[in-house]
Amino acid sequence: MTESNHCTAPHPCFPRRARTLDIHLSAIERGVVYLAVFLAPYATLRISDLFFTVSDLLFCVSLFLLIILRKISKRPLDNLTGPWIFAFMLLLIGMMVGSLVHGRPDRGIVVMAQYFFAYLILMLVLIRSDTRETYRLAAIFLFSVLLIDLHGIITFYTVGYVPSDGKGVVTGGKRLATMLRNPNLAAAINALTLPILLYFWSSGRLRYWIAVPAVVLVVGTVVLTSSNSGLFVTAISLIVFVALISTRRLVMRLSLTTVLVVAALAIFGSKDMLPQTFQKRVLGALSSGDIAEAGTFASRAELMQEALQIVSDDKIWLVGIGADQFRERSVQDAPVHNLYLLLWAEGGLVALFGWLMFAAVGFLLWLAVKRGGGDKYAAAAVLTTIAALLTIALSNPHMYARYWTIPVFLTFGLALVRLKRTHPRPDRSIWMATGETALTSPGRQPQGKGLLNP
Secondary structure (H helix, E strand, O other): OOHHHHOOOOOOOHHHHHHHHHHHHHHHHHHHHHHHHHHOOOOOOEOOOOOOEHHHHHHHHHHHHHHHOOOOOOOOOHHHHHHHHHHHHHHHHHHHHHHHHOOOHHHHHHHHHHHHHHHHHHHHHHOOOOHHHHHHHHHHHHHHHHHHHHHHHHHHHHOOOOOOOOOOOEOOOOOEOHHHOOHHHHHHHHHHHHHHHHHHHHOOOOOHHHHHHHHHHHHHHHHHHOOHHHHHHHHHHHHHHHHHHOOHHHHHHHHHHHHHHHHHHHHHOOHHHOOHHHHHHHHHHHHHOOHHHOOOHHHHHHHHHHHHHHHHHOOOOOOOOOOOOHHHHOOOOOOOOOHHHHHHHHHHHHHHHHHHHHHHHHHHHHHHHHHOOOOHHHHHHHHHHHHHHHHHHHHOOOOOOHHHHHHHHHHHHHHHHHHHHHOOOOOOOOOOOOOOOOOOOOOOOOOOOOOOOO
8 A cells, every 4th residue: 555545534644744743842842942941040930949940840841852752862971871870870879878877868869859850851851962952052051141141230230239038139248149149159150151152152153243242241240249269260261261272373362362451451440440349359368368358268168177077077988977967967057068078978988979970971071072073162161161060069069950060961962963973873982991982983993093092
C-alpha cells in the first residue's frame, strides 16, 4: 500500500500529523526555555517559601516537553558527562551520610534536591546540540542581566533608596542591589556573566558599538554595588579572559588604552566622581591596606574561624555534621560564607572533592577545545567562568541557586557545539591518557597527538 493510500480518508496520515505535532511542541519548548533563562536572575519571583522560582517551573515544563519529544541527550557533556555525574554523586554521598549520621536526613534531602536541580536537571535542559539555540540561550541570559543592570542604575540615580519592609533596588547604605535585592550577589552575577559578553564581542558576534557600552554597564553596576568581592571577581574575569585570547597586537592595544584611561583620570578625574559608599568600602580598604575596612569582612572572618574550629573539634574528614547544620551550631546563626569550608564542615572532604570535580570537568573541556581545534573564544569563556565560580565560592555559602550554574552550562554549550562540529560523534573518552585523540569522527583512526596528550 502506498503512502498516498495511508493519507486518504478514512485513513488519516498519522506520521505527518505526528511530525506536525512535534514541530509545534518543539516551538513551544523553545519559547518556554527562552523565558526560563530570561527569568533565571529574578530569583525573588518565587512560587512558594521554598527556593523554587517561576524560572524553575518553566525549566520543569521544558524538561517535560523534551522528554515527550525524545530530545533528552544521554550525554549532554559528551564524554565528560560521566565525570560530572560522578562529581555529583560524591557531593550527594558526602552531604547525605553526614545528615543521616547526625539525625537530620530531611535537611540533607532538601539541600541535595536543590543541588540536583541546579547541577543535573539544568544540564539536561540547557546544553543543546543545535548551534542557534545555544547562542540564543546565552544571548538571552546576557540580555536579562544587562536589563537588570540598566534598571538598577537608572533607579539608583533617579529614585535612590526607598524605605520599605523588604529589600529594595538600592539599600539604605546607598549600595545598588538591583532586582536581585543583594549588592554582593548583583556584582557576582555580573562577573559570572561577563565571560559570555566577552565571548560574543571577541568572536565578532556582537558589534563594537554594542559591546563597549555593555561592558561599561557591567563595570558600572559592579562599582555601584560597592562590593569588594564582586569587584575582585570582575577583575579576575577580565584578566583571565584577556590572557587566554591575547595576542601581541591585543596586548599592545589594551596597554595603550589603559595608559590613556589612567592619564585621563589623573588629569580630569577625581575619586569624588565615584559613589561615596564605594569610596568608603572599597577605596578605603585598598588605600589603607586594611582588609578589615572591606565591608563585612570581620563577621565573615569569624564565621570562617568557627568553621575551622568545628572541623578541628569534630575531626571531620570523610563525614561532616550534615546539611544545613553549620547554621544550627554557629554563634551568629548563619552559614559560613565560604563554600569550601561549608562543604568540608557539613559534608566532609568527600562532598568538597565532589564539588571541586565540577570545576575539573570544566578544565578538561577547556583542554579538549584547546587541543581539538575548537573555538578558542568559547574555550576562554569556559575557563574564565570556572575561575570566576571558584572565586565566588570563597565568599558564598551553598551555591545551588540556578543563576550560579546557568552561566557555566551556557559557556559549556558554546564550547561543545563548535567542538562537535569539528569532531562529530566522539567515541573515545575525553580524558584518556592513551595518546589517542579524545574526540574522533566515526571510522577515523586516531593519528598523532590526542587532545589531552602532548
